[in-house]
Each structure stands twice: as structure tokens, then as C-alpha cells.
Amino acid sequence: MSVQDQPAAATSARTYADYSAPLWKRVLLTRETAVIALTIAVIVYATINVENFDGPLTMKFLLQDIAPILLIALPMTLIIITGEIDLSVASIMGLSSVLLGVFHDGGMSIPVAAVLALLAGLACGALNGFLIAYVGLPSLAVTIGTLALFRGIAVGLLGTTAITEFTDSWADLATDTIGESRIPLVMIPFVVLAVAFSVLLHFSTFGRGIYEIGLNDEAAHFTGVDVARTKFILFVLSGVVSAFAGIYFTLRYGSARGDNATGYELQVIAAVLLGGVSIFGGRGRMHGVLAGVVLIGVISSALRLESVTVNVTNIIVGLLLVASVILPSVLGWAGSRLPRKASADPQGPRPDKDAATAGV
């Protein structure tokens, strides 16, 4: 829960772990590879054993269902890697959904209303970012506050009513697929954003700064990373993307309500953590996160086809989440019990740390 400070010992140990194995081992034996392998295994298993899983509609609905989570997972990954957290994303979704409805109801066309909703998301993200980055308040507390605040504004604006009148051509856009394929249209903006965020995280100075902040934000500050600005930008991005997900959500279900997307924040965070991002920051990669989201989506979709209720899906997701964080510790502990390993790692009272830090 201490989102920031990990003991420095963990970071010094990882320097060795990173170069203690040949390249192929370092690339293949990572959390991300494990998640991707598990995802592929589940897909293969489901295709063979679950009736209708390879049917034409499954893929479409699967992708449509996980699209909001995929979208929000992108900025959330970056935020968690800096060691912060954003719990207000679902409330921003709800707020942008309500604003879209209210503006459209007031006679604006969908694109204008959508732009205004996106701007509102930007403002929400900027409020989070300002309080966290420049005032220096803990993100967990701030975003619990804004979770209530944004949701409260959304519910306050519409009360218990819902706006369901949307121009058909735009509503269709949210449910249509690309040409003849089974891939929904929303995947196009998602892929664009996914590429953009991956480049930003893995192939830019800004991205290296994100990792540095997560490992030690004071050190990052001294190496010239503008810590406050980086965090501020990330929270603004999170607000805008959440608002976009809210607009998609509204158009897909054709209804703007104050309680739209309640509880999505925990789903997004669960998926991101499952994908191998450390809650302490400084570790995680984009492909692992995307595999994590798809994994949860495939499991729930396959179980639904098997007519297993959503409860069991909840249990499985929870177990996966717990297992994903304790497995490295358990493996490390088991490893240290072996006499040979124990002598090779003399100073490691916490061998879990270097086992858990594969690949940055």
C-alpha cells in the first residue's frame, strides 16, 4: 500500500539479477511472457472445449466488453509504474457519459458534446494531477476523494433519470465492426492509443523518466526528470482517456446514467497488476498489461458461454490477482530452501524481490 518507497536494497539487488542470465532467458522468463502464455493457453483451451467460443459473435462481444478496460489500462499502467494510483477513472467515465447525454439532450450534436465531455475529462485529470503532483498529496487519498466527487457530480446532474436518445448513426458507430471482419470499430482508436502509449512508455525519454520516478522519485529529480510535470501529464492523460471510454460506453449501451461504469476502477487496476506491473512502481511493461486485460476478458467470456455465473469469474479473477503477486515470493522462498540456491544467494533475506523484478 505504501505506493512510493521500497527499500533501496531491492533496487540494488536487481542490477545483478538483470545481467545474471543470458539474453534469451531474460526475455522469455518474465512475468509478461507468463501472462501471455497463460492467455494463449486459456484461448486455445476455450476454443477446443467451449462450445461457440470460436463462433462469429464471441470475438465481437468480447472485444466490445473489454474495450473500456483496455483503453483505461493504458494510462493506468503508466501511472502505476510511477508509483501512484488513479481510483477516479470510473467516476470520470460516469461523468463524461452524463455530460454527453446532457449536452446532446440540450440540442448539441454528438461530436460537439463528445468534445466537451473529453474536455471535462481533461479538467478532472488536471485536478487530480494538480493535487498530486504540485500540492504533493498522496494519490490514493486524492483519487478516493475525486472518485466520490466526480461520481457525485454525475449523479447530481442526472439524478436517477437516464438519457437514451442518441443519434442512431453515432450509436451504430460504437457497435459496428470493421468491414466484414468481427473486430469492432472501437479497436481502431484503441490500437492507435496503444501504440502511442507503448512508444511513450518504452521508447521515449519521458517513459524512461516514468520508470525512474517509480524506482526512486528523489533520484529521478536529481537526474533531471521533471517529476511533478510527468505525474501531472499522466493524470491528465488518464482523465482524457477515461472520458473517451465513457463516451464509448454511453454510445454502445445507448444510455447516459449517473451510475454508468461503477466499480470499473478496481477491474482496471486488477488487470494492470495481473499484467505484471508492480504496485510499488518502477516495473511493468505494456504488452503484459494488455495480455492481462485480454486474459480476464477471455476467462469471463468463456465462463459465460459455459453458463457459469459471474460470481465464479470474480473468484477466479481474485485468485489470479493474489496468485500473481504471491507466486514470485513463494518461488523465491522455495528456492532459498534448496541448499544449493541458498549458498549462491548469501545476502538475500528477500529473494522474492529479484525474482519479481524481471524485465524493465
Added chain:
Amino acid sequence: MSHTDIERPESHESEVSAGEALLVEPSRLSPTRRALTTVLRSRELSIFLVLVAIIVLATVKNDSFLFSSDGWRNFLLNPSILLLLAVGQAVVIITRNVDLSVGSVMALTAYLTGRLFIEQPHLPIVVVIAACLLFGALLGLVNGVLVAYAGVPALVITLGTLYIYRGIMLTWAGSDRINAGDLPREFLRLGTRSVLGVPLLTILALVVLAVVGYYLWTARGGRELYAIGSDPDAAVLYGLPVRRRLLAAFVLSGALAGLAGALYTARYGTVSSSVGLGIELQAVAAAVIGGVAIFGGSGTVWGAAIGAFLLVTINRALPSLGIEDFWQRAVVGALILGAIVLDRVLAARQARKLAESRDHS
């Protein structure tokens, strides 16, 4: 307890060296005056004044808010369940952890209460409540073992168990729900009975609050929880039984959530699948509003309890103040933000004062 506010992650050096200078100072004052200053400067007092202000405003607008028998009862009764959760949550947050699973634990034990009464209608009420306490403690123990011994962050673990416990509850309950008709009448009366004008549930919650508060304030174990929260590594080096204390904190939080589940059933008489949905964030919010720092090591359960009262009372007061109750959550959100900004301002002022006193000595 405002002096604990200085135990912030930032700017350690100045505070540690200035601490010595400050330690001498209070002894010059008389004990009564010292106690008075502590109370007057406390973070709890400010939040208490906000609570009083809201109650006064709402009562001036509408007499029955407090002075009708119904208003008085609701004022005391409604916050009692959130109060229990907030007390448990505060203890966990003080150790620099968080327990997000309390809502699901509460749902499980609320259903357990109903189930027990359906299967064994003649079971004494005390046994059922004890069973809920134990079951909750067991669920808390699972969290605690994972956090303390597997060494993984509490946020992740309790997020996981939030899903798992909720899933177990939904699978177990299926589509049936507990109705008031399934429950013995004495048990339901427990939820509405009053002693000397104070509802029984409130008395129970306040007793729990007093015991936990006194323990945290004076007992060695309680002080060690603060030590662990302000610097976990230092606590290990100092030789404190960190793992045991963390385990105890999570077990306590689970047990209180279990108790809250039983009381929920007694109070409302129905248990559906949505019991306690999202209440974990309310419990965290109550603690934060009450001055429990999210990074541990400071704050009191008294503050968390006042925070819980404030959250629930605002909910009821808004309609009497002429604000639609749809806006209630927005007000709560603004309140949380205000509370943490206030904390930061107070901490900055405290740090400046300490730095000054160091320079002058």
C-alpha cells in the same frame, strides 16, 4: 494527538533533530493545560466542529432532524455500522496498509447470519454473533497472512480478496435473499432497541471504539502499530514483532467487518447480493476525513469514528439543507479533498514551527 502529524514521509531530518528540543517543552505546562492544548490543537476537534456545524444548521432548518425521536434515533443508529468498519480500517491504515475487502467480508457474514437462523432457528443470538466475529476474523487472517508473511502489498491482496469473498458470497447465496421473515424477532429487535434513548447498536459500536481507541492510545501493542506505520523498516530493525502486529491488525479489521455484517442483518432485516458494495471506500474515506494519514503512522480511531458520523450525517442533512441528496457524494468527495489539503497545510505549519524552535535553541 496532533503531535503525531509530524511523522510524515517528508523532511525527516529537521523533525528528528528538532524533536529533542520540543520534548522538553510540554513539561513546563501543567498537565491540565497540556491536555487542553492537545485537545484544542487536535485534528479530531476540527472535524468534530464541522460535524456539529452541520447538525446545528440542519436542526435550525428543521427541528425534527435531531429533536424528534426518529431523528435522534437515526442520527445515532445509521452511522454505527460504518463506524465499526472505519475503526478497523483506521487500525490497518495506521500500519501503512489498507483493507479493501471489508465490504465483501461484511456481505459474507451478513448472509451467514441469515443462513444460520434459517438452518438453526433456535440458536442463541450471542452464538450467531460470535460465529460472525470468528468468521470475519478468519477472513481477515487470510489477508493478514498474505500481507505479513508473503510480503506482498496489502492493496493488491485485499483487492483480490474483495473479488474472491464477494464471489463466494454470491455463489453461496445464489438467487435467494434473506428476508425479515426468516429471522427471529428478538434478533431484529436488537437492531431497533434502545437503552436510555441510545440505540443498542450504537452502544455496541461505541464500546468497540472505546476499547480499540484505548488500546491504540496506551497499550504497547497499539503504540507499536504507529511505529510500524511511520517506518516499517525501522520497526523491523528496532526488533518489533512487525508480522504479528500486522496480522493482528488485519484480523481485527476482519472481525469488526464480521460484526458489522451481523449487525447489518439485525438492523435492516434483509440481505441481498449488494450488501456492502463499495462500502470499503467509504470506510477509507471516513478514516481519511478523520485525520488518519493514508501513509500510516498517524491519526486516531476517534477521528475515524467522527469521520464515519460525518459521512452518514451529511447524507441525511443535505435534504434538510435544501440540497438534493443526489449531490451527497459530490459533497463527500469535496470533504475528503478538503480534509487532506487541511492535513497538508497543518503538517507544513508544524514543520515550520519545529524548524524555528530548532534554530532558536
